[in-house]
Structures are given as structure tokens and as C-alpha cells.
Amino acid sequence: MAVSAALALAPQLRIAPRDPAAETEALLGVAGWAAQFTPGVALEFPDCALLEISGSLKLFGGLEPLLERLRLGLREMGWSAALAVAPTPRAAYWLALAGKGEFFGSMAELEPALAALPVEIFCRNDETLAALEAIGVRTLGELRALPREGVARRFGQGLLDEIDRGLGRLPDPRIFFVPPARFRATIELPAEITQAEALLFAARRLIVQLVGFLAARSSGVQRLVLRLGHRNRAAIEIAIGLVAPSRDAEHFTLLLRERLSGLALAEPVRELGLQADDMVPLAGNNLGLLLEQGKPPGDWGHLIERLRARLGAEAVRGIAGRAEHRPERAGAIADLGVKQMQLDFGERPFWLLDRPKPLAEIDAVPHHDGRLELLVGPERIESGWWDGDEVARDYFVARTQNEALVWIYRERRGEGGWYLHGVFA
Amino acid sequence: MAGVSFSFAALLERPDIWRGGSLSRAGTPAVPSGFSRLDAELPGGGWPAGALTEILPAHEGIGELRLLGSALAALSNRGLWLAWIAPPHLPYAPALAAAEIDIGKIVIVRTATAKQTLWATEQALVSNACGAVLVWPRSVKYADLRRLQIAAEGGRAPAFLFRSPEAAGESSPAPLRIALGTAAGGLAVRVLKRRGAPLARSILLPAMPPAVRGNRHVDRHSSAAAAARDFPARLVHA
Numbered sequence: 001m002a003v004s005a006a007l008a009l010a011p012q013l014r015i016a017p018r019d020p021a022a023e024t025e026a027l028l029g030v031a032g033w034a035a036q037f038t039p040g041v042a043l044e045f046p047d048c049a050l051l052e053i054s055g056s057l058k059l060f061g062g063l064e065p066l067l068e069r070l071r072l073g074l075r076e077m078g079w080s081a082a083l084a085v086a087p088t089p090r091a092a093y094w095l096a097l098a099g100k101g102e103f104f105g106s107m108a109e110l111e112p113a114l115a116a117l118p119v120e121i122f123c124r125n126d127e128t129l130a131a132l133e134a135i136g137v138r139t140l141g142e143l144r145a146l147p148r149e150g151v152a153r154r155f156g157q158g159l160l161d162e163i164d165r166g167l168g169r170l171p172d173p174r175i176f177f178v179p180p181a182r183f184r185a186t187i188e189l190p191a192e193i194t195q196a197e198a199l200l201f202a203a204r205r206l207i208v209q210l211v212g213f214l215a216a217r218s219s220g221v222q223r224l225v226l227r228l229g230h231r232n233r234a235a236i237e238i239a240i241g242l243v244a245p246s247r248d249a250e251h252f253t254l255l256l257r258e259r260l261s262g263l264a265l266a267e268p269v270r271e272l273g274l275q276a277d278d279m280v281p282l283a284g285n286n287l288g289l290l291l292e293q294g295k296p297p298g299d300w301g302h303l304i305e306r307l308r309a310r311l312g313a314e315a316v317r318g319i320a321g322r323a324e325h326r327p328e329r330a331g332a333i334a335d336l337g338v339k340q341m342q343l344d345f346g347e348r349p350f351w352l353l354d355r356p357k358p359l360a361e362i363d364a365v366p367h368h369d370g371r372l373e374l375l376v377g378p379e380r381i382e383s384g385w386w387d388g389d390e391v392a393r394d395y396f397v398a399r400t401q402n403e404a405l406v407w408i409y410r411e412r413r414g415e416g417g418w419y420l421h422g423v424f425a
Numbered sequence: 426m427a428g429v430s431f432s433f434a435a436l437l438e439r440p441d442i443w444r445g446g447s448l449s450r451a452g453t454p455a456v457p458s459g460f461s462r463l464d465a466e467l468p469g470g471g472w473p474a475g476a477l478t479e480i481l482p483a484h485e486g487i488g489e490l491r492l493l494g495s496a497l498a499a500l501s502n503r504g505l506w507l508a509w510i511a512p513p514h515l516p517y518a519p520a521l522a523a524a525e526i527d528i529g530k531i532v533i534v535r536t537a538t539a540k541q542t543l544w545a546t547e548q549a550l551v552s553n554a555c556g557a558v559l560v561w562p563r564s565v566k567y568a569d570l571r572r573l574q575i576a577a578e579g580g581r582a583p584a585f586l587f588r589s590p591e592a593a594g595e596s597s598p599a600p601l602r603i604a605l606g607t608a609a610g611g612l613a614v615r616v617l618k619r620r621g622a623p624l625a626r627s628i629l630l631p632a633m634p635p636a637v638r639g640n641r642h643v644d645r646h647s648s649a650a651a652a653a654r655d656f657p658a659r660l661v662h663a
Contacts, residue, residue, distance in 0.1 A: 298551075
């Protein structure tokens, strides 16, 4: 019917032009996601993915659990789908087209159900359909009741072959879908989004698709790029780096949420894309045979990523030691996980001050919250004449009036003076 | 296959191989402190895992980290990570290494606000990815502590919160609270709160740095030379 007629019948109808390219991309995306359940994924354009699952049933715990996972995943990705199971791909396709969510394990069960299928499902030729209607054949069963030579003569051998393939009498070889090497997916948002947090909902769909894709390849990624498409401006890319490769949907969602919270969008976003380029082999987790008491040990890399996502990469660091006499260089903030060095110094305090603090000298005695009592020392450190950062100090361990132990030094260059450099916490 | 070295050990490290001999450790509920006199008074015989321990030093530098040194060394050498959240100064690598703490297992989290500190601590505890969590919160309320205690529960890490001595008067959900002072050249530990019967007396622990313990005087030779450089002799202690 014409669009105007449709609108007259249902004024709230939303009209959108068909986008075959987008439909193809969507189908490929679903196929890539579904490849985690079986290597045998075939496509039936424009909107069907065929999965050969006989080898997968045991691994996924039976037909019902497998179908449940399929339904759940498709729902999370935002698709509504009809599922059907049959011994041949063609029959499964027909059943799904017919909207019959039915599952047939054997031909014996299948044939009666197919008999009730309307002819429009498997016959696309309008002339043939008209002719079939003219002779009163409406279902597959009725068509099969006709003599084969007559059908072949009137409607062509092709129709018979089609039915035979569906019934498993003729082979129906398929070319299996090979997932692409890199992951690219985009969603056009139904309405423009102005708040970054709202993007998370749409991004979740892309994340589910990515995780399925990665599971199919037994891989993980260490870098995700989220693309925000605007109407007038160039797209913004948000890169998320991971400490260790992962394909954990919850973890990706958490990281994304931390990144998006507080992000101010200069322009409304109308399109969201996710891409991942470098896949890294990542096996699944082995469960221990005995259950751990309490919580299972968490993922260290995930924790670091979460902390960095919210606090910034600079806020989460490690420390490193160096074989350096100058105390401020012997220990410093550095990258995480530095290998332990053999360091052999004298007595050193647990805390080092960022900058040595000048101390008052009263009656030739250094003061810090009162008189300081020198306990151990002096340890003379003279070093650094070669790089211009010369140090000449006498270090002491001193006790404060409060019975705390501190590390102080007497500057031997220039004007001298006492300084506090560390605390023996 | 000439020239290809095959490492059996590397093969066993593969994540898709399950080894029947690796039983999951039942998990001790406490981490020994290394001071037998203290462990004897702590429920579980050490720092409680999966729970908050408040440490209230009378002053910074009394020995609050020396108290933990042994436990931190043991945890880090078992391959577990130590998270230091909002520390007041830089943890000094040579000192940590001397205490046999694996500095490669230390992560420092520097936060800008008290809220960030609490959030980071909660994350570290909930994740159960650390061997120990040390935090210097600027200001905490009872509700915050309760939240952290819940986050810690079920995990394997002891969580150490360093607070000022005034906090001793406030109520806290932490199952273990310790005030630190000094006495007779050692560390005086007062257990303010613990699971079970309260402890009246202080525990005296030898926790002085070795140099101070063994050599409690200023080196005479150097002081003589230093005196020549305008360093008053009366500062030298015998």
C-alpha cells in the first residue's frame, strides 16, 4: 500500500527508508558474534544467519541453554529474532521465516511441520505463486501431494529441487562465514544524545557484539576505540587501553562508564562506533576444582584499569629503586611492576619527603617540633659532581620530642643549614 | 626441530591447561605480623584478612610502617600486590627493599579528594586483587568506614587505615583498632578494640631500625672531623 494510506491508518507510524548496506553490515555483525557458538555460520541474505550446532550442543549444555544464550545475546544487542532448529539449513530458514519458533531434531518430526508451511515461504517467483494459487495449492504438503513430473513440467525443476534440499534429499552445501580480522561496528542512535552517560546504553550493544566476536576467535583485546559521530563536527575517538588483554563484557562496560562519566559533549552524538584492531590470543578461565572460600581472587589488571579510568593514568604508579647515592634519586615514582634491584644502603626511612624541608637551628641544634636528638650519624653523602646536581650532605637519624624518628641532613655546601628529608615511619 | 627450544615449564604455564595438583588454598583468615607478642593477642594470630584495621600512631614516624613491614614483605614475596592509597609521602624504595618488601609489587594511588581516596580504597577491596591495602584517609565518617568494611569482607586482604590519634574517641566499625606510642625505646601497642575480650595492657615491641638499635651514638671519628667544620661537639651523644 502507499505510504500515505499507511499513515492514514496508523498516524503514529514511523517511516524509514530501507538501507541494504546497513542491513548487510548488521547481519555480518550478528554472524561474527554468533561464531562463538559454532564455526559453522552461513549467511542467508538479507536477514538470516544459519548456525550448524550439532557439534556445539554438548559444550553449551544442551539445546535449550544454547538457545537461551542466543536469545539473551541478541536481545542485548538490540535485535529481535526468530529462532528455529531443523535438520537441514533450508528447512530451518523456512521455519524461522514462518515465525514458527519450533525445534525439530529429526526428519521424522520435521516433515509434518513442513507440510503446513505456506508456499510463499519457499517460493519467491510471483508467477509460480499465482499459478499455485490458481490450482488451489497453498501449503508445502499440498504441493508435495502433486505428481513430481507434473510439477517439474509446469513450474520448473528448480521448485522441486528447492523442496528436496529442504527435506534433506538433495545436498545443500554452504560456504561458511569467515569473521573479519578486525572488529568494526556502528550504531546509528535513534535520537541524538547529549549526555555522555546515556551513550553507555547504546555502547553496551556494541560491547556484547565485540565480546562474542572475540570469544569466537579465542582472543582478547588490549585497546578499544569508541567513535562518537556528530552531525556537523568531525567524529571524536575515545581510546581505552587495558593492562592485560580481556574479553570481559562487564569489565569493558565498567571502563567505559568511568571514561564517559564527566565527559562533556560539545555536540549531540548521533552515531556510535566501536573498533578493535589488535587481537591477542586469550584462553578462557579454568575453574578450580575446589571452590575458593570467600571471594575469588580478583583481576589485578582490571583494578588498575578501573583506577586509572577515573583518577587518570598518572595517579596510579609504582616505585623503583636505583643504585644512586643521592637519596632523592635512589627511590622514585615509576611505572608499575619494576623488577627488584639489589640495593644496599645504610639505614633508610620508609618515607622520603618530596622536597627536603629546612629546619630551624636554635642553639646550634636542629629543631622539628622541638629539639632533635641526633642518634646515628653522620653518614656523609657526596655525589653528583658529574651531572651538575651535586650533593654534599651529612645525614643523621634523629629523634623528635614526640619520640618519632626522622632522617635529617646538614648541608655542607654554600650556606649550610639543616634539612628534614625523611621519616622512619 | 633443531634449534627450537622447548620449555616444559612454559607449557605448564598455559592458561588452557588445568593441573590437578593445584588445590585452591583454603586461605588463612589472618596475616602474621611477625611480632609473636602481638600475634598472640590478635584474633586469628595476625592482621585480620578481609577486614579493616585502624592504626592510630601518636605521631608520624613512631613506627607505624615498621609495624607492618614483616607482613607486607611476606605478602609481596608471595606475589601479591600492595596498594598504597593517598600516602602522605613517597614510599622510599631503598627502605622497602631493605625490609624485604618486593617494590615491584607496590602500587601507589595518588588522589586529589577525600572522596577519590574512599572510592579507590573501595575498588581495591572489592576487587580482591590485592594482598594488602594501606590507606591514609583525610577524613572518614562512620558510614564511610562501614562501607569499606563491607567492601573488604570475603576478601583476602587486610586493609590498614592510618588515622590521627584523636580518632580513638570516635566509634568505628573496624574490628581491630590499634594505637601506637613509644616506651623504653620500643613500640608500645595499645589494642583499642579487637574481636573478643578487650586487652588492658600495652604490648611492647622491639621495632627500632637496626642502626638505631645497635648503634645508639653518633660516630666519634666523623664528629671530630666535623667539629673542625663548625659542627659543635656538644651535639654528639655518647
